[in-house]
Amino acid sequence: MPRPDQPSLEASPADPVIDARDLVKRFQGVSAVDGMSLRLGAGEMVGLIGPNGAGKTTLFNLVAGSLRPTSGEIWISGCEVSQESPERRIGHGVGRTFQIPRPFPEMTVLENVLTGAQGQHGEGLLANFIRPGRVRREQAAAIGKARALLDFVTLSALEHQPARILSGGQRKLLELARILMAEPKAILLDEPAAGVNPALLETIMERVVELNRQGRSILLIEHNMDMVSRLCTRVVAMALGKPLAEGSPAQVAGNPAVIEAYLGGAA
Amino acid sequence: MSLDLVAYGAFFLTMALTYAVMCLGLNIQWGQTGLFNVGIAAFVAIGAYVSAILTTPDTPDRLGGFDLPIAVGWLGGACAAGVAAWFVGALTIRLRSDYLAIATFGVAVTVQLCVLNLQPLTGGPFGIGFIPRPFNSLAGDPLAFGLANLALMAALVLVLYLALQHLAKSPWGRVLRAIREDEVAAQALGKRPIRFRLQAFTIGGAIMGLAGAAQGHFIGFIAPDNYLPILTFQVWAMLIVGGSGNNRGAILGAIIVWGIWALSAAAVSAFVPPEQQARAAALQIVMIGVGLCLILLLRPRGLVGERRSMLSLGRGRKS
Numbered sequence: 336m337p338r339p340d341q342p343s344l345e346a347s348p349a350d351p352v353i354d355a356r357d358l359v360k361r362f363q364g365v366s367a368v369d370g371m372s373l374r375l376g377a378g379e380m381v382g383l384i385g386p387n388g389a390g391k392t393t394l395f396n397l398v399a400g401s402l403r404p405t406s407g408e409i410w411i412s413g414c415e416v417s418q419e420s421p422e423r424r425i426g427h428g429v430g431r432t433f434q435i436p437r438p439f440p441e442m443t444v445l446e447n448v449l450t451g452a453q454g455q456h457g458e459g460l461l462a463n464f465i466r467p468g469r470v471r472r473e474q475a476a477a478i479g480k481a482r483a484l485l486d487f488v489t490l491s492a493l494e495h496q497p498a499r500i501l502s503g504g505q506r507k508l509l510e511l512a513r514i515l516m517a518e519p520k521a522i523l524l525d526e527p528a529a530g531v532n533p534a535l536l537e538t539i540m541e542r543v544v545e546l547n548r549q550g551r552s553i554l555l556i557e558h559n560m561d562m563v564s565r566l567c568t569r570v571v572a573m574a575l576g577k578p579l580a581e582g583s584p585a586q587v588a589g590n591p592a593v594i595e596a597y598l599g600g601a602a
Numbered sequence: 603m604s605l606d607l608v609a610y611g612a613f614f615l616t617m618a619l620t621y622a623v624m625c626l627g628l629n630i631q632w633g634q635t636g637l638f639n640v641g642i643a644a645f646v647a648i649g650a651y652v653s654a655i656l657t658t659p660d661t662p663d664r665l666g667g668f669d670l671p672i673a674v675g676w677l678g679g680a681c682a683a684g685v686a687a688w689f690v691g692a693l694t695i696r697l698r699s700d701y702l703a704i705a706t707f708g709v710a711v712t713v714q715l716c717v718l719n720l721q722p723l724t725g726g727p728f729g730i731g732f733i734p735r736p737f738n739s740l741a742g743d744p745l746a747f748g749l750a751n752l753a754l755m756a757a758l759v760l761v762l763y764l765a766l767q768h769l770a771k772s773p774w775g776r777v778l779r780a781i782r783e784d785e786v787a788a789q790a791l792g793k794r795p796i797r798f799r800l801q802a803f804t805i806g807g808a809i810m811g812l813a814g815a816a817q818g819h820f821i822g823f824i825a826p827d828n829y830l831p832i833l834t835f836q837v838w839a840m841l842i843v844g845g846s847g848n849n850r851g852a853i854l855g856a857i858i859v860w861g862i863w864a865l866s867a868a869a870v871s872a873f874v875p876p877e878q879q880a881r882a883a884a885l886q887i888v889m890i891g892v893g894l895c896l897i898l899l900l901r902p903r904g905l906v907g908e909r910r911s912m913l914s915l916g917r918g919r920k921s
Binding site: 399401420421422423424425426430431433437438439440441442446449450451452453455457458459460463464470473474477513514517 | 765772773777780784787792793801
């Protein structure tokens with residue numbers, strides 16, 4: 336299996352960064368995801384919507400590697416990764432955030448972001464004693480990059496504070512900076528607007544647009560249809576683990592099957 | 603101040619520093635990585651026995667006795683305990699904290715029973731005596747002997763402290779803390795929790811083995827009763843009192859708790875009638891327990907809590 340090179344943001348839109356094919360995930364006989372396929376092209380921003388219990392987060396976890404599919408295939412940048420462990424996804428250029436943010440609460444904001452750095456020789460036990468100069472240089476470069484990312488997500492003033500003091504919206508921004516430290520080609524954003532105040536929500540949306548403009552592919556789970564319509568060029572709707580509709584935000588929002596799935600047949 | 607008191611002070615501090623080494627080993631496992639090791643006594647015992655077997659003179663009724671230098675014994679003890687920790691870790695490191703505690707407790711009981719029953723190798727219940735002591739040529743002068751041993755242990759603790767601080771501030775230490783705080787999030791960032799946890803468990807076990815070797819050589823005699831679960835309890839109390847996650851706290855906690863232990867023993871022999879002293883010895887454990895409760899109530903992060911940032915950065919310095 337080929338090992339991916341450093342993430343390149345110049346892949347052709349024809350080559351999907353993420354290509355999930357006929358994914359099925361069953362939990363003790365219950366199908367949370369039942370035959371879903373999903374493609375995310377280079378530089379694309381795709382919204383994934385569906386009512387509660389549709390299987391969006393399970394699909395997300397399958398793509399991120401937190402769960403392994405019962406059947407189906409996941410290809411990332413041309414590599415089949417279905418059975419690989421989650422820690423290898425980032426090496427293929429796919430990073431994720433969590434629906435409920437998961438900062439390292441007792442570590443500082445800056446240390447949280449630094450943890451996202453990849454390929455640090457200092458993460459090897461012996462390198463810290465036999466190559467201290469190289470470790471120090473890499474660490475200094477990583478600190479500079481982490482500070483630039485904290486500027487990008489407007490958290491610079493809090494860099495020495497423990498992450499536990501951050502608000503929900505700030506934690507989402509911190510997660511974004513942390514995953515950007517790994518320079519992923521594609522980012523999976525799980526409900527970035529949930530529980531975030533309007534001012535911070537605007538900041539998050541601006542940053543997501545900017546990341547997409549830089550060429551990063553983004554897969555976005557979101558209930559906020561206004562946000563999905565503003566950000567995404569393509570939307571995939573799912574319900575009961577199955578695909579329901581796909582198209583532009585307007586097409587999907589007007590689809591009777593989607594309306595029925597959200598309103599339970601009351602429309 | 604009499605010379606006897608100084609000599610006793612040196613003896614007390616040397617013993618406390620051997621516990622400080624165990625505490626530093628536990629700190630890398632629990633304080634930095636969140637590994638709930640309740641089998642400390644096992645790794646201390648392995649280090650002590652391996653070092654004793656390597657360094658004692660040939661004995662007719664016991665296997666081993668290689669008469670090697672003390673430094674080789676210490677190194678051998680640390681390596682043996684490290685290998686044992688790696689083996690135990692490889693089998694148990696995937697367990698959640700409470701199950702890991704049960705598994706490591708089982709290992710400690712097993713090791714203690716092994717040293718108790720493997721009489722041809724360990725001397726069984728009689729233990730191993732005549733373990734060579736550092737600076738034995740000074741044994742005729744208790745003050746010089748005590749101070750020389752204190753200096754040796756202080757140097758060992760200092761070297762370990764500096765090395766562990768260097769690791770704690772390194773990207774390696776940062777990953778350990780990230781795994782301790784949230785393993786799933788660390789995995790999502792490409793970190794391999796099993797590999798890092800196993801490394802921390804092995805290093806911690808090796809340090810505990812080194813402590814066991816050093817203590818055995820300082821006292822000159824080891825026996826299975828030295829490695830009962832109470833030892834594990836003592837070391838845990840030391841780390842919690844001093845401050846989990848902080849190497850300085852680990853050293854401070856060892857000195858304070860060993861002080862309480864030694865003072866309570868002295869108080870029992872001074873104030874309790876001889877026929878009741880064996881029973882009253884349990885008061886030592888009660889005192890440690892009460893001290894532990896007070897610390898948990900008044901300073902839950904210990905006397906010296908974990909530093910907020912392990913980065914060696916100047917505040918506000920921008921690159």
